[in-house]
Amino acid sequence: MADKVKIGVLISGRGSNMAALVYAAKYPDCPFEVVLVASNDPDAAGLAFAEAEGIATFSRSHKGMKRAEFDAIIDAELRKAGVEYVALAGYMRLLSAEFVTSWADRMINIHPSLLPKYKGLDTHARAIEAGDRFGGCSVHVVTPELDDGPVLGQLPVAILPGDTPDTLAARVLIAEHQLYSRVLADFVTRESRPEWLLEKVRALALGLPEATEKLSHGTPAFHIAGGKFFAYFSHDHHGDSITSVLVKTTGPEEQAMLIDADPDIYYKPPYLGPSGWVGMRLDGGDVDWAHVEERLTASWRMVAPKKLAAFF
Numbered sequence: 001m002a003d004k005v006k007i008g009v010l011i012s013g014r015g016s017n018m019a020a021l022v023y024a025a026k027y028p029d030c031p032f033e034v035v036l037v038a039s040n041d042p043d044a045a046g047l048a049f050a051e052a053e054g055i056a057t058f059s060r061s062h063k064g065m066k067r068a069e070f071d072a073i074i075d076a077e078l079r080k081a082g083v084e085y086v087a088l089a090g091y092m093r094l095l096s097a098e099f100v101t102s103w104a105d106r107m108i109n110i111h112p113s114l115l116p117k118y119k120g121l122d123t124h125a126r127a128i129e130a131g132d133r134f135g136g137c138s139v140h141v142v143t144p145e146l147d148d149g150p151v152l153g154q155l156p157v158a159i160l161p162g163d164t165p166d167t168l169a170a171r172v173l174i175a176e177h178q179l180y181s182r183v184l185a186d187f188v189t190r191e192s193r194p195e196w197l198l199e200k201v202r203a204l205a206l207g208l209p210e211a212t213e214k215l216s217h218g219t220p221a222f223h224i225a226g227g228k229f230f231a232y233f234s235h236d237h238h239g240d241s242i243t244s245v246l247v248k249t250t251g252p253e254e255q256a257m258l259i260d261a262d263p264d265i266y267y268k269p270p271y272l273g274p275s276g277w278v279g280m281r282l283d284g285g286d287v288d289w290a291h292v293e294e295r296l297t298a299s300w301r302m303v304a305p306k307k308l309a310a311f312f
């Protein structure tokens with residue numbers, strides 16, 4: 001198996017979710033490993049657990065420090081440890097915008113409610129108080145708003161007659177321990193799933209003015225409404241096992257230049273290659289999506305009616 005994806009876990013206390021991730025990572029086929037556990041409380045019980053498991057730890061009290069200043073220290077520790085994704089597990093600190101931005105789409109959190117219900121604290125008491133039949137937990141992408149990012153996975157937990165916030169929390173915690181490692185494993189391997197890559201390309205392509213989608217020879221293809229194609233998603237075309245997006249270039253010169261400059265990414269696709277299209281591979285991992293967006297936009301411009309292109 002390829003190298004495991006390196007995870008940094010941030011905790012503030014008990015760290016039972018962190019422990020669940022650590023144990024899950026011990027399965028040989030788990031795609032991630034926990035390389036650093038960091039805490040804003042040097043007395044967090046989870047730190048001793050991580051140390052005993054042979055995982056590097058870092059702790060520093062945030063007291064008396066500005067939020068961004070403290071987050072920069074944590075950020076530096078994560079980078080030093082080679083962390084690729086961050087998992088928040090009971091990290092009781094609001095994060096600075098700088099920190100959230102620098103880990104955008106690479107940081108997830110577990111929250112003890114069925115989001116979007118009950119963001120913030122006292123989730124179980126609020127669910128019981130509201131007479132809900134289910135409490136539960138959610139794992140979501142971290143965005144600047146508290147507990148607000150896209151939900152990646154959830155587990156409902158039935159509320160029993162006579163449940164108190166504590167008894168419900170204890171059962172939700174069992175569900176949390178099941179959910180977190182599964183969702184994290186899916187999240188860090190998403191770029192190897194063609195369906196996920198297609199969703200990503202689709203969102204970018206359909207974000208362009210007047211763009212629509214239709215199947216062309218069995219392939220999702222994007223064109224200007226009533227007009228020409230500017231992108232094709234290609235997966236395992238005639239068994240080539242490549243996942244890519246095909247875009248237009250200005251002609252054979254630009255096509256050759258791109259392939260020459262970056263042969264790991266660009267290639268001349270069969271059929272459309274001779275008319276100046278280029279394939280951009282999406283299956284190499286670590287796709288530069290800003291670059292894909294640029295190429296899609298350039299391709300769109302080449303086929304857009306002048307009036308439309310002028311306004312974009």
Ligand code: GRF
Nearest residue numbers: 014015016017090110111112
């Ligand atoms: C969990 O309930 C988690 O959902 C919430 O904080 C609690 C942390 O517990 N964000 P632990 O430290 O993982 O045991």
